[in-house]
Amino acid sequence: MPSSARVLLIPPDTRPQTLELPAQLAVMTGATVRVPPEGALPAFFTPGNTALLRDWLLQEAGQADIVIVCLETLCLGGMIPARRVSDPLETALGRLAVLREVKRQVPGLQILAFGVIVRVAHDNDPHEEKPYYGQWGRELRAYSSAFDRHARHGDAEAGALETARAALPPEILADWTGTRERNRALHLAALDLLSEGVLTHLCLTLDDTTPYGLAAFDRRMLEARADELGVWSRLDIYPGADEVPCALLARALAPQAARVWVRYSGLGGAGAELIYEDRPAGELVRAHLRAAGCVLADTPAEADFVLAVNTPGTRQANRQPDFATVDTPHRHLPAFVDTLQEALEAGQTVSLADIAYPNGAERRLWALIQGLPLNRLAGFSAWNTAGNTLGTAIAFGKLMAHVMDPAAHAEALFARMVDDALYQAFARAEVRDFLDNPSPFDLGEARTVAETQLRELMTPQIKALWERHFADSGLALEVGAAHLAWPRLFTGVFPLRVHSSMATG
Known part of the structure; x- marks a missing residue:
């Protein structure tokens, strides 16, 4: 193409x-x-x-x-x-x-x-979801699981399915399953x-x-x-x-298949369990590589790019830090960061996918990589589900060989660092605490206050991150007014534009 x-x-x-x-x-x-x-x-x-x-x-x-x-x-x-x-x-x-x-x-x-x-x-x-999901979500989830268990395992699960069906109003269940x-x-x-x-x-x-x-x-x-x-x-x-x-x-x-060497933060990282997926991390990686037109490389030397994946020790957890299943002896983050540094210094194409926790970068890893030249990364991703993160990081890695506009690449890369690390891993919780535990579904009148607080927190952090990692790249950053995509804290919007610094000279 x-x-x-x-x-x-x-x-x-x-x-x-x-x-x-x-x-x-x-x-x-x-x-x-x-x-x-x-x-x-x-x-x-x-x-x-x-x-x-x-x-x-x-x-x-x-x-x-x-x-x-x-x-x-x-x-x-x-x-x-x-x-x-x-x-x-x-x-x-x-x-x-x-x-x-x-x-x-x-x-x-x-x-x-x-x-x-x-x-x-x-x-x-x-x-x-359907408006009634706010009231009946728990029962609908129970029915969903019971239906599939019955479909797979037969009569042994019939009683559980009938119990789950009886807990729901027939019209609610019919509407919900009809949509599906x-x-x-x-x-x-x-x-x-x-x-x-x-x-x-x-x-x-x-x-x-x-x-x-x-x-x-x-x-x-x-x-x-x-x-x-x-x-x-x-x-x-x-x-x-x-x-x-x-x-x-x-x-x-990039229609030609790219060969990818995957490096996990722990030796058993491929077997790590994920919260929002139905398979272990290694199988999820393989699926996302195929979707983007990539294949696993047999050796690092033949790889077109390195996909560095920060996995949980054994299983994802929602709250940081988690010492039970995420930050465990099943991985060694300093050694993982050392391998990232070696690869970047060797000029390898490296895209970093952080799936240790859903919905934002792992704070410990983010602190550890501040000594690396983050502007040399092909990609960075740590947002929402493990699948969201992996698909994004893989796309960055595969397209890096085809970059014709370095400013556009820097803009995309930096935007992910701002959202996935600065906001999702840090500032979002600060805004939520400032609002005194608002509804996760609809901020209502508190949205204006939330966006004001968001701008006060994020704008100086965005500029500081740029100065630390991108200021010597020959590029210039313009920062717009941060706000929320929807009336909830889950998705922030951070308008950024990157261009050649000579264009403003």
Whole structure:
């Protein structure tokens, strides 16, 4: 794919990680990116305008080389709205048909799509899920697990399933499972488009998944259909969600397979257990490498880049520090940091994925790497789930060999350090404490106070981090006003622009 590739991006929503980050990764390779107009994309749980999306895609496709499209946005108004809206299957399938129309009009167009298997949320969130999930989340999670256990193990689990079903109002259960069945049918239709050749590649990912549950049940049904169609060479089904646009961009913009040497923070890191995924760290790494068009290298010498993965000692934990399962003798962080330094000093391409804790960098590791030349990293990622982090770090690593705009690369890299480390690992907790334990689901009137506090905390820290690691790079930083993407602390927005310092001279 030429460096001047023209990309159309229809993301799952408008958060920086799902909209701005993929665009940054594309731009640093010399590609151009167009995104749908304002109003077409969702705003939190408010659906986007699917008719406007369809018209935009038909209008723009003739001038594009690559389309990266979230099926939920195209067909149901967004990843979160897809879990909430009542649009019938026939309507969703009618919206999906635009991809066949676009491919017919532009036969050479690469269409890389992804869908997100409906999650069973860990928290009783009434905004990202159906409104009744705030009241019935615990019971719906119990039903999800019991249903899958019964599906796998038979009559021995029948009693538990009946108990779980009886604990729920029938209309709530029917609505919730009906939404899942509609979205699964949409993904089955996408598999047909893949089989027909309309789609170049398809990722069907599991968001916030567990070993047992309705998401695992859906996964097995989709895998069975993939077996029937024989489409596995162009299909990936694995735990992930928000990071998939980055992975598909790496696959499309750098089509040749990259060989990757994976180095874990502990010798047993590949076996570490994760909170929001259904498999150990090593298997998750393999899945994300394949999605981005990468393979494991047999030796460090033959690797195109090193993926350095900070894993928990035995299992992730939510609160830092955790000395029971994360910061244990099963790994030795100083030695891990030594290997990072050696690799960077040797000029190797290194992308760092920190999955020891979900939802932010490990504070101890962040402190230890401050002595390293962080501006030399190909990538850094430590946000949300392990899958989000890995997919992002792998995309950085694979695309590093194709960077044509060093300022754009520095901007993407620094933005991840600001969000994943400075905010998610540190400042977010400080703002939460300042607000005296606000609702995690909706800040309400406290949002203004939170954003004021956010700017006071983050702005000097952002500038200090730049001065420490990027000031001698010949680049200049502009810092905008920090704010929140949605009325909750989970996602901050930190407007940054990096450009050549000579441009301001």
